[in-house]
Amino acid sequence: MSPRTSRSARAGQYVALLGYLVFLAFPFLWLISTAFKPARELGSLHPTWIPEHPTLDNFRKAFDEQPLLQAASNSLIAALCAAIVAVLIATPMAYVMARHRSRLSTATTGWVVVSQAFPFVLLIIPLFLVLKNLHLINTLWGLIMVYVVWALPFALWMLVGYVRAVPAEVEEAASVDGAGRLRTLVSVTAPLLAPGIVATALFAFITAWNEFFFALVLLKTPEKQTLPVVLTHFIGAEGAADLGPLAAAAFLATLPSLVVFAIIQRRITGSMLAGAVKS
Amino acid sequence: MTLASATVRSGRHGPSGSPHDKQTRPVNRNAGTWFLVLPALIPILILSVGPLLYGIALAFTDAQSGRTRSTQWVGGLNFQDLLHDALFWDSFRIGLLWAVGVTVPQFVLALGLALLLNQNLRMRWLARALAIIPWAMPEVVVGIMWRLVYNPDAGILNETIRDLGLGDGRDWLTGLATALPAVVVVGVWAGMPQTTVALLAGLQNTPHELHEAAALDGAGAWRRFRTVTWPVLRPVALSITALNFIWNFNSFALVYVLTNGGPGGRTRLPMLFAYEEAFRYGQFGYAAAMGCVMVAVISVILAVYLVGRLRGGEDR
Numbered sequence: 001m002s003p004r005t006s007r008s009a010r011a012g013q014y015v016a017l018l019g020y021l022v023f024l025a026f027p028f029l030w031l032i033s034t035a036f037k038p039a040r041e042l043g044s045l046h047p048t049w050i051p052e053h054p055t056l057d058n059f060r061k062a063f064d065e066q067p068l069l070q071a072a073s074n075s076l077i078a079a080l081c082a083a084i085v086a087v088l089i090a091t092p093m094a095y096v097m098a099r100h101r102s103r104l105s106t107a108t109t110g111w112v113v114v115s116q117a118f119p120f121v122l123l124i125i126p127l128f129l130v131l132k133n134l135h136l137i138n139t140l141w142g143l144i145m146v147y148v149v150w151a152l153p154f155a156l157w158m159l160v161g162y163v164r165a166v167p168a169e170v171e172e173a174a175s176v177d178g179a180g181r182l183r184t185l186v187s188v189t190a191p192l193l194a195p196g197i198v199a200t201a202l203f204a205f206i207t208a209w210n211e212f213f214f215a216l217v218l219l220k221t222p223e224k225q226t227l228p229v230v231l232t233h234f235i236g237a238e239g240a241a242d243l244g245p246l247a248a249a250a251f252l253a254t255l256p257s258l259v260v261f262a263i264i265q266r267r268i269t270g271s272m273l274a275g276a277v278k279s
Numbered sequence: 280m281t282l283a284s285a286t287v288r289s290g291r292h293g294p295s296g297s298p299h300d301k302q303t304r305p306v307n308r309n310a311g312t313w314f315l316v317l318p319a320l321i322p323i324l325i326l327s328v329g330p331l332l333y334g335i336a337l338a339f340t341d342a343q344s345g346r347t348r349s350t351q352w353v354g355g356l357n358f359q360d361l362l363h364d365a366l367f368w369d370s371f372r373i374g375l376l377w378a379v380g381v382t383v384p385q386f387v388l389a390l391g392l393a394l395l396l397n398q399n400l401r402m403r404w405l406a407r408a409l410a411i412i413p414w415a416m417p418e419v420v421v422g423i424m425w426r427l428v429y430n431p432d433a434g435i436l437n438e439t440i441r442d443l444g445l446g447d448g449r450d451w452l453t454g455l456a457t458a459l460p461a462v463v464v465v466g467v468w469a470g471m472p473q474t475t476v477a478l479l480a481g482l483q484n485t486p487h488e489l490h491e492a493a494a495l496d497g498a499g500a501w502r503r504f505r506t507v508t509w510p511v512l513r514p515v516a517l518s519i520t521a522l523n524f525i526w527n528f529n530s531f532a533l534v535y536v537l538t539n540g541g542p543g544g545r546t547r548l549p550m551l552f553a554y555e556e557a558f559r560y561g562q563f564g565y566a567a568a569m570g571c572v573m574v575a576v577i578s579v580i581l582a583v584y585l586v587g588r589l590r591g592g593e594d595r
Binding site: 026046088089096108148210229250258262 | 312314315316318319320322323326327328329330331333334335337342388391392395398400401402403405406408409410411412413414415416417418419420423424425426427428430432433434435438441468471472476500522525526528529531532535536549550553554557558563566567569570571573574577581
């Protein structure tokens with residue numbers, strides 16, 4: 001901040017920031033407000049910001065109308081499995097990519113970039129056919145397989161950054177002391193990488209928890225579907241919806257992501273920047 | 280950072296390392312490398328690269344959902360049909376309109392917010408915290424949330440319009456003229472925070488001394504931005520804009536929830552169109568051809584971006 005900024009410029013900055021705050025916050029506040037309103041207030045022609053008689057009815061109705069618990073547990077299983085498997089297989093590969101320059105790591109980096117740009121429809125049709133032949137349509141296992149591969153590009157990207165941040169001298173010191181390659185990796189490098197690995201797993205978890213398109217195509221019956229797909233059932237065929245339960249369910253579905261994201265936000269920012277700036 | 284790791288790497292091949300070491304290492308390294316790489320590489324090949332190629336091949340067949348066994352090779356027929364499919368080109372046009380309409384304001388607003396957050400302002404932490412919300416939310420929830428905002432009777436938007444005495448408001452998402460702009464606003468809202476955070480991180484790379492020196496030289500805010508901030512920010516800005524454009528062009532969930540392509544196809548993005556073609560009408564080959572056309576367009580954009588980036592590299 002330069003000392004020359006005048007008072008009026010400062011005031012202008014605060015006004016602009018306030019504008020941003022309102023724009024960012026108001027839809028979310030409206031969602032919360034709607035979720036806690038009784039049916040009578042939702043039907044009123046003059047909706048208010050703050051519910052006059054706040055109620056939990058909408059949450060109860062939401063659970064009655066749709067299999068939310070089942071959906072949440074499906075989402076949880078899919079996201080947890082995808083995150084764990086993705087990180088387990090991505091970490092060793094990221095290690096190799098970070099420590100050795102080879103044609104393989106160049107090709108993988110290229111694939112990471114390309115996979116960010118791909119219209120999923122071109123991927124989902126063949127995947128649908130393959131999974132159908134394997135009888136994995138309408139199963140969580142099929143979806144998890146897809147999520148693992150889907151989470152890999154960004155996971156690799158993040159992890160390569162974390163591995164590079166571990167100085168190679170640390171490993172050399174261990175190998176001078178007579179530790180083998182694998183032992184060096186497990187006992188020296190892995191502990192230093194742990195925070196990065198956790199952050200990557202959490203990010204993969206949210207990505208899978210929030211995912212909609214693959215789940216919509218691959219899961220057919222309500223008892224198999226994940227939370228985002230079940231949420232769309234609250235919106236009727238004609239677009240009419242029972243607003244209260246819709247808001248309540250949507251609010252609940254967001255909470256896990258928000259909590260996890262708040263924890264890892266800083267780390268993601270760092271690796272995103274690294275990805276954007278470095279070649 | 281790149282420089283530092285390069286130094287470390289060259290240090291490894293330095294004076295240390297006995298002759299014995301040199302003989303055994305390459306063999307070990309290769310074996311170990313494959314052992315480490317295969318667990319990720321095999322799924323990538325089977326579930327990503329393979330389907331991708333399969334998908335491109337499908338575009339040249341008449342594959343349909345019911346009868347994948349008797350699929351015939353039809354050459355460029357799907358692409359010929361696409362060429363004459365007015366509905367597809369409509370959706371393509373809408374897709375480009377949407378991608379530009381979202382990406383540009385997203386960037387401008389995000390740059391403004393990033394510059395503000397880079398100042399020493401009091402509500403900075405709150406804005407940072409709020410910026411997390413749209414980023415972390417499932418797209419489906421973002422869509423639902425904005426449906427509640429846009430709701431003609433019970434929504435806050437029309438109520439605000441009524442309160443301000445600007446009329447009765449309208450049914451934003453089902454109006455022929457308002458649907459696309461209404462959806463674009465949601466797209467901007469949903470993607471702005473991510474862009475902001477990336478730009479903010481880029482801003483924090485700007486050397487502070489340069490700013491102060493420029494200020495002492497009497498450079499105004501705009502000149503300081505142009506001569507000091509922008510050159511540093513440019514690569515980040517370019518990357519994030521190219522990626523945003525591609526992501527937006529490929530987006531699905533948001534619009535699926537908000538309008539499902541309606542009214543009358545006014546918000547039917549290419550992905551929605553291809554999805555319907557594939558999974559409602561079972562035209563796998565035709566939908567795959569649409570995907571290929573989308574890839575072609577995206578490749579052009581990526582190429583432009585890469586060239587721009589290489590140029591940026593030469594400048595430095």
